[in-house]
Amino acid sequence: MALDFDSARLPNPHLTESHHAWRQQLRRFIDAEIMPHADDWDEAGHIPDTLWPKAAAVGLLGLGYPEAYGGTLEGIDSWHAWIAQEELARIGAGGIPASLMVHGIGLPPVMFWGSETMKQTVAPAVLAGSKHISLGITEPDGGSDVASIRTTAVREGDSFIVNGSKTFITGGMRADWVSTAVRTGEAGARGISMLLIPTDAEGFSRTALPRKQGWWASDTATLYFDNVRVPADQLIGPENQGFWVIMTNFNRERMAMAAGMEAMARVCLEEAVTWAQQRQTFGKRLADHQVIRHKIARMKQLINATQSNIRLCFESIEADQANPGDIALLKVQASETLEYCAREAMQILGGMGYLRGNRVERIYREVRVNAIGGGSEEIMRDLAARQYGL
Amino acid sequence: MKVLVAVKRVVDYNVKVRAKGDGSDVDLNNVKMAINPFCEIAVEEAVRLKEAGVASEVIAVSIGEKPCQEQIRTALALGADRGIHVETEGKVEPLVVAKLLKGVVDKEEPQLVILGKQSIDGDNNQTGQMLGALANMAQGTFASEVKVDGDKVNVTREVDGGLQTVSLKLPAIVTTDLRLNEPRYASLPNIMKAKKKQLDVFSPADLGVEVTSHIEQVKVEPPAERQAGIKVADVAELVDKLKNEAKVI
Numbered sequence: 001m002a003l004d005f006d007s008a009r010l011p012n013p014h015l016t017e018s019h020h021a022w023r024q025q026l027r028r029f030i031d032a033e034i035m036p037h038a039d040d041w042d043e044a045g046h047i048p049d050t051l052w053p054k055a056a057a058v059g060l061l062g063l064g065y066p067e068a069y070g071g072t073l074e075g076i077d078s079w080h081a082w083i084a085q086e087e088l089a090r091i092g093a094g095g096i097p098a099s100l101m102v103h104g105i106g107l108p109p110v111m112f113w114g115s116e117t118m119k120q121t122v123a124p125a126v127l128a129g130s131k132h133i134s135l136g137i138t139e140p141d142g143g144s145d146v147a148s149i150r151t152t153a154v155r156e157g158d159s160f161i162v163n164g165s166k167t168f169i170t171g172g173m174r175a176d177w178v179s180t181a182v183r184t185g186e187a188g189a190r191g192i193s194m195l196l197i198p199t200d201a202e203g204f205s206r207t208a209l210p211r212k213q214g215w216w217a218s219d220t221a222t223l224y225f226d227n228v229r230v231p232a233d234q235l236i237g238p239e240n241q242g243f244w245v246i247m248t249n250f251n252r253e254r255m256a257m258a259a260g261m262e263a264m265a266r267v268c269l270e271e272a273v274t275w276a277q278q279r280q281t282f283g284k285r286l287a288d289h290q291v292i293r294h295k296i297a298r299m300k301q302l303i304n305a306t307q308s309n310i311r312l313c314f315e316s317i318e319a320d321q322a323n324p325g326d327i328a329l330l331k332v333q334a335s336e337t338l339e340y341c342a343r344e345a346m347q348i349l350g351g352m353g354y355l356r357g358n359r360v361e362r363i364y365r366e367v368r369v370n371a372i373g374g375g376s377e378e379i380m381r382d383l384a385a386r387q388y389g390l
Numbered sequence: 391m392k393v394l395v396a397v398k399r400v401v402d403y404n405v406k407v408r409a410k411g412d413g414s415d416v417d418l419n420n421v422k423m424a425i426n427p428f429c430e431i432a433v434e435e436a437v438r439l440k441e442a443g444v445a446s447e448v449i450a451v452s453i454g455e456k457p458c459q460e461q462i463r464t465a466l467a468l469g470a471d472r473g474i475h476v477e478t479e480g481k482v483e484p485l486v487v488a489k490l491l492k493g494v495v496d497k498e499e500p501q502l503v504i505l506g507k508q509s510i511d512g513d514n515n516q517t518g519q520m521l522g523a524l525a526n527m528a529q530g531t532f533a534s535e536v537k538v539d540g541d542k543v544n545v546t547r548e549v550d551g552g553l554q555t556v557s558l559k560l561p562a563i564v565t566t567d568l569r570l571n572e573p574r575y576a577s578l579p580n581i582m583k584a585k586k587k588q589l590d591v592f593s594p595a596d597l598g599v600e601v602t603s604h605i606e607q608v609k610v611e612p613p614a615e616r617q618a619g620i621k622v623a624d625v626a627e628l629v630d631k632l633k634n635e636a637k638v639i
Contacts, residue, residue: 006422007420017459017460017463017585018581018582018585020460021460021463021464021467021576021581021584022578022581024424024464025467025575025576025577025578025581026575026578028575029575057575057577058575058577058578059577059578059579059580059581060578062578062579063578067579072578072579072582074582075582075585076578076582080578
């Protein structure tokens with residue numbers, strides 16, 4: 001047993017030949033098309049437009065979407081999706097998958113709740129990588145408290161007139177559409193709808209959030225809606241049912257984030273172990289000092305626990321018995337694991353890790369966005385406590 | 391035109407290979423396996439011939455134990471139409487592989503057989519040539535370009551000192567060099583479709599071949615550890631070391 005990225009993955013009896021093949025081909029793609037540029041793209045603050053069509057061709061963008069819209073669904077299960085998250089996290093630059101795969105949160109509301117015309121308009125272009133879709137929930141006045149959003153959509157004939165703004169919108173600068181949460185009714189959760197807003201609509205504008213702690217390669221934006229007129233048939237799901245659309249979407253996003261975090265933690269383990277086995281201090285390998293051995297063992301301990309938990313949650317999803325409380329706590333488990341592993345890998349790498357241009361330094365910067373985005377640790381625990389009927 | 395492509399299951403080229411403790415063989419326990427890179431190039435070339443309308447069917451064949459079906463599936467995901475697995479036990483040496491391939495050639499009667507020039511595990515570089523002899527087919531080895539022209543195939547070969555182009559009468563054997571093409575990635579939809587493609591399994595007996603062995607592996611040991619290099623302060627020191635330590639000038 002070694003502690004490299006692949007060896008530190010616990011066995012998973014659900015994996016078959018097609019899963020192994022998918023990992024192998026996706027890794028080839030990532031190693032050739034992304035890995036050599038990861039640091040440059042991170043520093044540059046964006047990924048090239050050409051990456052989307054390439055990712056579409058290898059089947060990454062279409063994973064889990066119906067064939068009729070250009071995706072691959074037949075025979076696909078949670079394990080293919082987990083592998084994709086792991087391999088993308090292995091790049092060790094969170095902004096790249098966050099930006100490349102942002103349709104993973106923007107598109108499902110359209111696919112599950114949108115009209116056939118809407119699906120036909122949006123999905124094939126997004127899954128081919130020629131157009132982009134983001135998810136717009138968080139507002140300048142509040143993020144976690146989804147029920148209190150203030151962006152309004154007022155009915156006027158066959159249209160809605162949208163006013164307000166959204167912020168921390170991943171992929172927002174590039175999006176052609178935004179699946180947007182708007183208030184169409186009473187205060188609270190029962191007055192929210194989801195609306196598909198095209199970004200070429202009159203009255204729409206956006207600005208980039210240029211300096212972030214992490215996710216450098218992702219074009220995160222603030223969006224402004226100033227009397228934007230949106231046809232009423234752009235409603236995603238029934239009017240005033242948007243809260244449920246959003247909540248269903250969160251489970252998928254949290255599983256993806258947890259899977260990514262565990263894999264990033266494993267990258268930290270791999271890098272720390274490689275260094276600890278080669279670096280000599282006080283006449284012996286770093287890996288021979290008890291204090292370092294214990295750090296590494298604890299990293300593996302937390303990674304094992306998180307992996308087991310991810311597998312269990314995916315098993316529940318496959319059995320159609322997903323528990324949102326368990327998934328919320330899994331996300332916390334994963335961010336705590338990532339936080340510990342990023343910290344200790346930095347300690348083990350020392351000055352080497354502190355210099356920019358290595359995966360551990362980049363991952364260290366990605367911890368907070370994972371611990372806050374997609375539901376902060378605090379909100380996750382609260383949600384779980386409510387789910388468990390406390 | 392039917393094209394037969396041979397693929398071999400080998401240790402992934404990214405894996406740092408270790409010898410077993412007793413020196414009897416390479417340690418394959420829990421090691422990541424993959425399609426031999428030269429075989430992957432062969433598959434790519436065959437698929438391109440099909441896409442160009444030159445080949446009508448691409449058949450991928452592998453010889454080995456059951457797990458090598460994974461590599462056949464990879465070839466199918468890359469675009470081969472169907473697979474053939476000749477199931478053997480333990481090690482098979484190049485001559486046996488060539489005889490088994492000859493059996494498949496007799497069965498399928500392909501116009502073109504494309505193989506990797508060698509596999510990265512045994513590095514024998516024999517199978518293609520032996521098959522050429524057994525099947526009495528013309529061979530173009532170390533190909534960097536393959537062009538089918540009517541009943542001929544023109545193969546540009548990477549030889550010492552340059553490139554040599556030979557014209558072979560079909561049916562013929564081609565073995566691939568590194569620069570022939572850059573294999574594509576098998577996409578997820580094609581991986582899923584490959585599961586449904588036909589894969590026939592034969593035994594050596596089905597092909598009328600007896601598996602024999604002429605070679606005994608005596609010992610496997612890792613290469614000597616390379617010593618770390620040193621930095622020299624100036625040219626004078628470099629010249630001094632080359633002269634007095636390395637004794638090369």
